[in-house]
Structures are given as structure tokens and as C-alpha cells.
Amino acid sequence: EREGERERGRDQITNTVSDFFFEYETPRQVLVRNRKVGVVCRLIQLVVLAYIIGWVFIYEKGYQSTDKAVSSVFTKMKGVGYTNISGKERVWDVADYVFPPQGDSSFVVMTNYIITEGQEMGKCPELTGKHSCSSDSDCEGGSFKRTGHGQMTGVCVKANKTCEVLAWCPVENDHNIPEPAMLMSAENYTLFIKNSVTFPIFGVSRSNLVEGIEADYISKCLHDPKDAPLCPIFRLGDIVKLSGFNFETIARVVRAIGIVVDWTCNLDVDLKHCKPQYKFHGLYGNPEETDKNRASVGYNFRYAKHYLDNKVQKRTLLKVFGIRLDIIVQSLARKFDIIPTLTAIGSGVGIFGVVCCGLTTRHIVCLLSVEYFAYLM
Numbered sequence: 001e002r003e004g005e006r007e008r009g010r011d012q013i014t015n016t017v018s019d020f021f022f023e024y025e026t027p028r029q030v031l032v033r034n035r036k037v038g039v040v041c042r043l044i045q046l047v048v049l050a051y052i053i054g055w056v057f058i059y060e061k062g063y064q065s066t067d068k069a070v071s072s073v074f075t076k077m078k079g080v081g082y083t084n085i086s087g088k089e090r091v092w093d094v095a096d097y098v099f100p101p102q103g104d105s106s107f108v109v110m111t112n113y114i115i116t117e118g119q120e121m122g123k124c125p126e127l128t129g130k131h132s133c134s135s136d137s138d139c140e141g142g143s144f145k146r147t148g149h150g151q152m153t154g155v156c157v158k159a160n161k162t163c164e165v166l167a168w169c170p171v172e173n174d175h176n177i178p179e180p181a182m183l184m185s186a187e188n189y190t191l192f193i194k195n196s197v198t199f200p201i202f203g204v205s206r207s208n209l210v211e212g213i214e215a216d217y218i219s220k221c222l223h224d225p226k227d228a229p230l231c232p233i234f235r236l237g238d239i240v241k242l243s244g245f246n247f248e249t250i251a252r253v254v255r256a257i258g259i260v261v262d263w264t265c266n267l268d269v270d271l272k273h274c275k276p277q278y279k280f281h282g283l284y285g286n287p288e289e290t291d292k293n294r295a296s297v298g299y300n301f302r303y304a305k306h307y308l309d310n311k312v313q314k315r316t317l318l319k320v321f322g323i324r325l326d327i328i329v330q331s332l333a334r335k336f337d338i339i340p341t342l343t344a345i346g347s348g349v350g351i352f353g354v355v356c357c358g359l360t361t362r363h364i365v366c367l368l369s370v371e372y373f374a375y376l377m
Contacts, residue, residue: 150168
């Protein structure tokens with residue numbers, strides 16, 4: 001009996017394996033002659049076909065693979081500014097008004113400033129209106145205030161009614177921001193952008209100095225969205241205008257502006273058609289903002305120039321108001337690839353087959369639902 005059971009088990013396993021390899025199943029098809037069902041089914045198929053062709057292939061370009069670029073940006077400002085304060089004339093060049101000076105993709109162009117000259121380390125009264133006091137007990141020696149300029153000495157200066165501090169003296173007075181801006185001539189500064197991109201998957205490299213952008217052309221052109229869209233030299237006043245701001249307003253308290261270099265390329269066509277597009281956006285600040293009393297309006301920072309005067313260390317402090325420019329590179333390259341093409345076709349065929357409420361026993365539920373829908377019509 002045990003031998004017989006073993007034989008039957010082996011036969012069953014053999015038959016199962018044989019059936020798996022040597023038998024093939026096909027679905028049973030049912031032909032339904034019903035005009036409403038047929039029309040509904042064909043309409044659904046047309047919708048799916050339109051989706052596959054229109055959305056997947058034409059709009060989403062499902063037959064192409066994509067790549068994003070590795071990029072680098074170099075910048076160079078040119079232009080000279082002029083100020084005349086109380087008869088003291090001064091010329092400002094690139095080394096004076098660009099921070100940092102290395103030609104980074106993010107930098108600040110100074111348009112306004114508050115200058116405090118001849119500061120040296122010592123003891124002096126705080127700025128009027130800060131750390132007010134009536135006696136020495138109001139000034140805790142050795143302590144600091146968040147909005148102060150130095151360390152309090154514990155002395156109340158009766159003439160100013162403020163605490164004495166150990167600091168760079170005289171302390172900066174930044175209550176009044178110059179208006180109009182000190183460097184309104186910055187409107188005519190020019191910015192040169194040099195950008196190169198590489199699409200590593202496709203092995204393609206491009207520069208914004210594309211075909212036709214030669215040395216002679218660069219020496220004469222200024223960027224214009226219509227007349228000179230590929231010129232890589234931009235007038236600062238035009239950048240501000242194209243980003244939606246007014247230069248006279250923005251120069252005083254300043255905003256941040258983004259210059260977008262957009263590389264959207266179809267590499268199935270000639271490479272010379274892969275060109276950058278320049279777009280301008282206000283990144284910080286509302287162009288319509290008119291409320292001057294809002295807290296922390298604009299963008300500013302401080303820097304100091306140190307020097308020795310009769311062996312005494314001194315410095316000139318500048319509170320800089322500047323237009324911050326961020327060069328942002330966006331990129332997307334596309335090229336035909338058989339793998340996403342077959343994937344898109346396969347998924348489309350799969351959807352197409354499901355909605356073809358056709359006519360197999362496996363789709364009988366779908367068929368019944370379409371018949372019910374047709375009946376309601």
C-alpha cells in the first residue's frame with residue numbers, strides 16, 4: 001500500500017509538471033451584439049487612446065529619457081559709482097560695491113550705505129534711545145544687551161542718559177537710512193554671466209556662449225528679452241525692472257532677485273537648438289510693498305575696513321544695503337530611449353485591454369457594468 005501511495009504521488013507530481021510546461025490556456029471570448037454596449041466600449045477606447053497619444057507621448061514625452069545637468073556659474077560686474085557727501089567726492093568701483101568679489105553665483109551689489117568713520121576701541125555712551133538710564137544702577141557692568149554695541153561698564157552717562165559701553169567708538173547711528181539711495185548710479189552697472197552645463201547621461205556639454213555669441217557681439221550687446229535674448233550681459237536696472245521692482249525703491253532698502261538660467265533641451269534635434277532662456281524673479285520682498293514701518297524690511301549687512309593711525313588701530317564701518325542676486329540654473333534634457341518607449345506602449349496597451357470590456361470570460365463583470373450603463377442611457 002505504501003508503495004502504491006508513493007507511485008501515485010510521483011505520478012501526480014509528474015502530471016503537474018507536465019501540465020505546467022506542455023499545456024496552454026486561452027480565455028474564452030463572448031461576442032455580444034449590442035449597439036449601445038459597442039458604442040460605449042469604443043468611446044472608452046478612444047478616450048484611452050487619446051490619453052496614450054496625447055498625454056503620455058506628446059505632452060509627457062514618454063518615449064524619451066531625461067537627465068539634469070551639472071552646472072557652474074561665473075559672474076563679473078562692471079561699472080563705476082559716484083557719491084558726493086558734504087563736498088567729499090568719491091568714486092566706487094567693483095572692488096568697493098560687490099560682495100563677495102570672487103564672482104560667485106550668489107552675491108550682493110551695494111546700492112545704499114551708512115558709513116561710520118574713524119572708530120577705535122574705547123569707552124563711549126550708547127546710542128541715544130538704547131539702554132536708557134538715570135543712574136549707574138541701571139547699567140549692569142560686564143553685561144551685554146542684544147541690541148547694544150558693546151559691553152556695559154556700569155556707568156550711566158548723564159549727558160546722554162545712556163549706559164557707557166566698551167565698544168568701537170563712536171558707535172554707529174543707523175536710525176536714518178539715506179533716501180534716495182547713495183548709489184543710484186548702480187542702475188547702469190552691468191552683469192556678465194558665464195554658465196556651462198553638462199548632461200552626464202547623454203555626454204552633452206553646453207555653454208551659454210552659444211553659436212553666434214562671439215567676442216565682438218558680447219562687447220556691444222545688452223540683454224533684451226525680445227531683441228537680444230541670448231546676450232549674457234545684463235544691465236542692473238533692467239534686471240530689477242524685469243523682476244517686477246522699481247529701482248528707486250529697491251535701491252534704498254533692497255531686495256533679493258533670482259536670475260534663472262533655464263536649459264530645457266530636446267537632444268533628438270540639432271544640438272545648436274539647446275539654448276538657455278533667462279528669467280527674472282523677485283525672491284524676497286513684495287514689489288507693491290509701501291509700508292516703511294514694517295520690521296526688518298530689506299536686506300543689509302556690515303563690514304569694516306581696518307587701518308592704523310599713529311599706531312592706533314581704527315576702522316571704517318559700513319552698513320551695506322545691496323541688491324542680492326542669485327543665479328539659479330534649471331535644466332532638463334530629453335532624448336529618445338527605447339526602454340521608456342516600450343514601457344509607455346506596454347502600459348498603454350494594458351490599459352487599453354482592460355477597458356475593452358471585451359469580450360472574454362475574465363472581463364464578464366466589466367461587460368455587465370457597461371451593459372447596465374448602456375441600459376441607463
